[in-house]
Structure formats: structure tokens, C-alpha cells
Amino acid sequence: MVFEPDRLPVPAPVIMIVEPYGGSIRQQNPNLPMVFWDDAALTRGDGIFETLLIREGRICNLERHGARFKASAALLGLPEPILADWEKATHMALEAWFSHPHAGEASCTWTLSRGRASTGLASGWLVVQPISAEKIRQREQGVSVMTSSRGYTVEDYLPGIDVATGEAKGKIPKNPAPWMTVGAKTLAYAANMAALRYANANGFDDVIFTDGERVLEGATSTVVSFKGDKLRTPTPGGDILPGTTQAALFEYASAKGWRCKARELSLDHLYGADSVWLVSSVRIATRVTKLDGQKLPKPNNEKEIRALINKALG
């Protein structure tokens, strides 16, 4: 009989309910309903999330995810997450997860919702689950990507961007929409999901959003290009979510002598790069093999790049 790694029974998701105000942490049966009818995450997509990679039994890039989770909560006026509780709950979940004989690499999603209208209290939970075979395949084989406008243009100089990127403090100019939650990683991902469905239906694996010739970001990832010893990524802020994986990569790669810079990138820049990557916490890094149908070069240092990104995640 041939060994079929895909067919091993995978563990059921492990869910922990995390009281956002510092109460109990308790396990939720994934086969039972979890959320009440009047939770704002359900009725308005009103909440935030972070997805963390669990690799070799450890939580990757925890500090950056925690910082962005806090920044997102602040932008939405949600209670400040007690990160010690989220970390503790994650470890509790991992203990349950790894008690399964076939538990391996996993993702852990933290969700903080504005909560029930009838109580006025925020609600929170996390889910540890297996990484899909599709994501693993894309890591290894890369993705064929289409570019697309977002369908909307975010106005410049929005608040929150500085909070989320940790940059340009005190330089916040007049805000056209002072309540805008751009820069927060919110649950309102339906448009991104629609873009991915459209891409899949048209023979592509993924989408890179563009504004004219300007490269923004992937539907669920950050764009990074390599050319010689130079790494480039579109400047986060505005309509570009600051990426935790990209940040970890740039910090680590800089220390190793690579020249890393965030700046405005054009489509031409991508076509002229040695290689183009979509980086994100769970898929980690997947190479863009085709962009709008045009084959991108396979770099001769692909192994080195993968090792760099993997090391950056600790």
C-alpha cells in the first residue's frame, strides 16, 4: 500500500472561547453552535481577526500579530485585547491539538467581535485547525495570479493608518473620514473572498489588487519582490494592510545583509523582478509563477529565499 499523507485522519478543530475582559477561557465543541443571533460579528461583520501559524509546536510571529490585533481593536473602538489571555488560550488550544496523534502544522485564528447587541459586551474566540492541502500545494508550486482593481479607491490621509503601521506619528492631517477603519484587519473580507472566487472561476489561483499601474496587495497576502539583494514591498498604509510576515521577513533579511525597502511599486517593477512572492502567515510564501497569464522567471535562489522567510518566522 502506498503511503498517502493526505489521508491521515486530521484532528478536529480546537476552539477556545476567550472572555475579552479577562474572564474564563473554555473549550467549545466544534460540533455545536457557538455564536448567538445578535453577535455583531454575525450581523455586521463587526470585529477583527489575526491568523497565526503553528509550526513545530510553536506559535510563529506572535509579537507582531499581537501588536496588530491591539492596533485593529483600537481603530474599531473595541476593548483592548489582553494579549496574555490570548496567548494563554492559544497554548491551551495547542495542548488539546497536539494530544491528537496526527496533529501537525496548523493555523490559529483569533477573533474579537463587538459582541452581542443585547449585552453590549465584546466576545472573543480562537480556532486551531489544520492547514488545507491547497495552501500546502500553493506554497510548493506557486500561484498563477490575476491583477485587478479593488473596485474602490481609499482616500489619502486616513486616520488609523499610522496606528497600524507604527509610522509617521503625529503627522495625521485632516481626516476626510475620521471613523474609517482602514488599517484594521476586520471581518469584512467578503469583497476579497469574492475577488478570489472570481479569480478561481477564471483559471487563476490568486489576485493582486492594483490602482492603475500601482501594486497594492494580494487578496489575503503582502506582495514582496526580489531582485539581486534587494527586497521590495508596497508601502503599507492607506489601502494596504501592514503585513506581519513581510515585517518579520524584512527585519530578519536586513540583519542578514539584504537591502529591504517599502516603496511604491509598479506592475513593471514586478515583471522586471527576479521573483515575486505573496507572503502571509499561514501560506508563508508562495511564488507568483504567472502574472495575468505572463510567465514570471523562476529564480535560481528559490531555496535560499524560502529558507530566509522560514527563518524569519523564528
Add this chain to the structure above:
Amino acid sequence: MVFEPDRLPVPAPVIMIVEPYGGSIRQQNPNLPMVFWDDAALTRGDGIFETLLIREGRICNLERHGARFKASAALLGLPEPILADWEKATHMALEAWFSHPHAGEASCTWTLSRGRASTGLASGWLVVQPISAEKIRQREQGVSVMTSSRGYTVEDYLPGIDVATGEAKGKIPKNPAPWMTVGAKTLAYAANMAALRYANANGFDDVIFTDGERVLEGATSTVVSFKGDKLRTPTPGGDILPGTTQAALFEYASAKGWRCKARELSLDHLYGADSVWLVSSVRIATRVTKLDGQKLPKPNNEKEIRALINKALG
């Protein structure tokens, strides 16, 4: 003892689970969790909704809500709602609702979600609940409104707009974002809610979104102006959701001899109108008493206008 209508015990919400593919309709206890951890409404805000008014025991404006529900589902690639089932479920819920001695006017929200990732099946439910005292107060006393940019600009010529508005069929030009779900009433309302919170925190009751001088829509309503026998509303489509209450009003008012037209409206137009209204299904119509702090005139035909809108809802 003084009669205090607010203090009457109101009925608990009535929830019905509606199988989107035409299965069972069953009641859900509102005190128990309802939705599973992997429902897309929860994880991505990926679903649609309609809120209907229940008045004098009847469902208002059912046909238009049904049509928009279907159009929204089509835009998001959700299964086509079986409207007969949703209507049946609504009547079942109303029977339960009106079995309570203090049941009165109510709202009924239909939700259709892309459903559980683990099953790939859409999920649906409806909730009948009391109308908040705040909404009733705003109907009677009007609202003080601030204007604000949305914080983003939706690109012209998006698909779906024609489907949702029922206009300009076959005139769909090249789409900058062919997957865009503009025109659908989706669960991704977090930004609108953030705008309302910001308004409330700054002493306003509501928000009208603008694009420069161009009037778009309320955060949860359609803008309608009255001047003499003329009714005006911003042309729906693009970044303006077609309003079911506005549509009912314009059809009824036209038949009664009012001159109704959708066209581009400026802020100056609102300041020059006899009266400005925010119309929506549950609040019905609330007069804008102040716009960005400037008092708007109280018309001498307020009673007539209210009667007109009420009649339009059947």
C-alpha cells in the same frame, strides 16, 4: 401610577432557521448559541440581509425586499433565495411573535450566509424583534445629521449595479472589478456602524455620506428631499444602495401626482429643500432637523408627508 408604555414587557426575539435549499423551517431559542464557528457570515462577513417592517400585523414592502434579496444573492453568487420559504418562515415567526400579549410593531431581518466552510452549504435565518425606543423617538423627533466622506470612492461602471437597480440592462461597460459586490446589501456594515458611532460620539444622530458636494446616502437609509410637489433622491447605483422604502414612496407618490425623480443631488440642494428625510424600512422616515449643525426648515406639510410615506408602505 403613571402609564409607562416603554416599560411593558416586550416579547423575546423570535428566530427561525430557514434552510436555503428548501428544507425545514424551525424555531431557534434566542437564549442558545445559533451559528457554528466556521460560518462565513461570522468569519468573513460573507452574506446578505434584508430588514422588513412588521406593522399592524403585516409585512411591509415584501415584494421589493424579496427582489433586492434575490439581486444581492445573485451578486454574491449565493444560492437563489426561495422567496416562498422566506415568506412562509416570516409568517410562522409572526404567529409566534403575536402570541405574546404585548407584541406590537417589529422588524424582521432575513440573513443568508455563504454558510459553513466544512459543509459548503449556505445557511439562513430570520429574526423578529421589537423596534428600539431610539428608532421610534427618531421617527417622531427627527435627527441631527453630520455629513462625511465615505473614506473611499467606488469606481464607476461596476457590474451588479444594473442588476440591483433593475436599470440600464445590457449597458454594462468594461468592468474594473468584475467580482465587486457593490449594489448588494451585504453583512459588511462595520464601516457604516463605525461612522454612526463617530457621529453619536460627536453629538449627531446620523450620517449622510457625501463625495465632495455630491450627496450619496445615509449610513443605513436613503436621502429624500421635498420641495413643493417635487421629491428627489440621489440616483441609486455605484456607491448608493437602491432603497426599497424610497422606491415604494416614489411609486406611490407619483401615482398621487407628486413629481418624483432620482438625480445627482448636491449639499446645496438639501439646504434649499423644504424638508429633507432619511427613509429606511424600520425607522420609515425621519426628518433631518440639522445638517452639520445648521438648522433645516420644518415644513408646514410634515403630517402630509408622513401620511404619504406610511401609505406607500401599504
